[in-house]
Amino acid sequence: MMTYKKIMLLGLACVTHTLMAAERPNVVIIYGDDVGYGDVGVYGSKLIPTPNIDRLAAEGLRFTDGHSSAATCSPSRYSMLTGEHAFRKGVSILGPTAGMIVPTDVLTLPKMFRQAGYATGVIGKWHLGLGDGVTPIDWNGAVKPGPLEIGFDSSFLVPITNDRVPSVYLKNHRVQNLDPADPLYVSGKIKDIRAYTGSTQYPDAKTNPEAITNMKASNHQHTHTIINGIPRLRYMCGGKSALFRDEDMADDFLEQTVEFIETHKDRPFFLFFAAVDVHVPRAPHERFVGKTALGPRGDAMVQFDWTTGAIIELLEKHGLTENTIVIFSSDNGPVYDDGYLDGTVVKQSDEEVDQGHDASGVWRAGKYQIYEGGTRVPLIIKWPGRIEPGVSDALVNQVDFMASFADLLDIELPDGEARDSRNILKTFLGKDSAGLPYMIEEAQHTTLALRSGDWKFVRPSEHPRGRIKERELYNVRLDPSEQNNLVAAYPEKADAMAEQLEMLIESNGLRTKK
Template identity: 60%
Template structure:
């Protein structure tokens, strides 16, 4: 009788006891961040892609909020990942795209997003591309022993990684602290030069600088001609680890299998999963089952593969009864790039400029990866949480750097003044309750820009960008009237330039944006 009453109580409370479904606790939803690599704003159907089918991402957008003004903090991968995970702008640490043997970039004494979730009782994991460095400054990493410090030391309970990125050595998977499938008889070495890794007893790989014929998958165009592994030239040199090598065409499958296993093992308690895909970063090597899925070559086909990956994540959540109370965030580390070191057939030169066979991955926005124009940081950003978020679209200005303070608000975790110093609580915007979002926001590339509504001020640059802008000119654009950033209004609105330049300088010099805005 007591058992029957208890069952009736559960049912009347709306709590499912079906196998694999956790009781609904809206204060502690699961969180999955799906992070694309070099995916542009218009690389997905819902944002205008006509030549790339992305039904799973489009479905995610239909079931959540699709942001038209969502941003990574920077126009390159290492800085944007650093900022998302720390809530601190990367320029404060002079963070740049890291070489293969770089030490851990994130300071061990800084709060990270996984540590924030750990404070709230979550299990945390990262699966995918890392590219935030591993090891201690000044010390050579021992790839044949415990490889650390890395994700585990900055708060993740579990990690399964590409240690750097897929165009850099070492071309192996790292599970927690150990290289997966490493044969002790074939020790792994990584270095900047061929001489660094010429160790007797370790498998040698061709040097692309002296043996271009070894690059059989496709040729490099610039900067990817060191060790040739799987017929693809890489940045940096590697010897050994032959049994541990990844297969470029099955990386996505391996990550998906890891994701499925992790969710199955952690379905009964709240978890935070940072899933960082290598798609559509170079070298683009989609699985053969996706080749020919578009008319855009390797890049378009890799985007279809990424869409499949998103579908697998959504399906896995559904299979375990977790969809209703899981926050799924889809975004990218920066805007798109076409030729980024490999002659993979993506880039065509036409009368209207460089493009991906007619597909403009930035949409109406100018620029892309590496550039301070909007296309560098304005990326897809979709958030789904069926238990709390009403589906729709939002023009609110939002940024990944604000995940830290926003999730702290959601989880009831108080941040100290020195934690996530550039992260602001924009939870209402992320949840669709605020249609404005950030009043001011920094964008980072070779230099910095400041957004204020439709106004965008770019500080004087040390490099010359296209469209006739002089190298050191301060520029002012109105994105509402000029989304392509072609008309410099600095001379017409000198007071706006002065206002925004002074505020940007204050943001740069002050110990954190949250303290002054």
């Protein structure tokens, strides 16, 4: 058995021999946050204009059965970057003090691209943890391990999520624009923060509600430190010169994208662009406010469409279009009120049905939930001259990027690495309509389902945010809203799929299963 180091050396030599520079396409993943299947024009949206994403779909391959690996963000990102289902490691939505959950000694998507001679970068939301998880993060020093330790050459991040503190950018290992005279501290307890008298103190939403000038919280979690008039989760002090302005985030990320692409345009590069749109708090730039009748969520989606178009124009400007694979997708399905009263209209009555917009499209539910709307997301892949534009109904999953790109780069995955990632490169390139024969869907890490063709089996779960009381079986082609539980009508089918799901859960990975 070859060791990982041997594979690295052999893989690099192999790639250099088999792929000339012109044949090594750049790869850009444009990743939305909580963007649902029905939030994009070509997937059925009528009230949110998305001309740039629609153009990408017209010029590329649009998947109608494309999935994130989980219905929540941290697990999806973990699975995409490692090729391993997050439930195997108990990964759920990470808290503010979580250490980095991607081990530094495993093969990752950026490591694989770097092994093939690519420059690698990540820009945007991280939410995969930072530091070792034992020692509290020193925000005034080098923050690591992080993206650079798992294969990215450069990073520009919102360290956790935009609704959590610290409300600053982390560039590579350090907080950007941090003034040493105003040290930054983060804690779950306000008394700890108040003890740092030499650092800038910010209002607390519980004792200073008058400082909430942007949007109010709808739950008890987002009631701590107020930054930019928005109450956040947990407490911070200091770092005033480093604070981001929510309304400028899309522009700030694009500025960093310009820098990355212009720096590396003369060599192959892999860029993971992870937008914060349309995650809460939704505070699109002023020039996008009012662009839809759906409030901040719809306007933030218009902003994300603009960002997508700007990245595509940047590639065109530098003559990179023909040799760049662009992938557009989302980390999970949509959610409306997710902690803030931001004016987004949700389904409340027959008279007010989200003003005619359903972010999940025809699919049931959304973020956090095991039904199709939780993981069935927009997925578009464009590679001019190599991918014929069109629509594919093949079943595909983001966890399979690892094995599929390994094939493209002529890299052999070592045993034990990317253990749930299967090679469906031909399907991603539109050369094979078969797709996956089956796959696991995940909501919370104890809430799992099996898709096999048009059939879907959901096993019972006690998770408080996604409790499933009894076994459920659906034909998602005939019943996309998953309303007709067919367990009683097809007990043998339910039993067989239940047995297969348990076998896959207990297995050593889907890549070795037939």
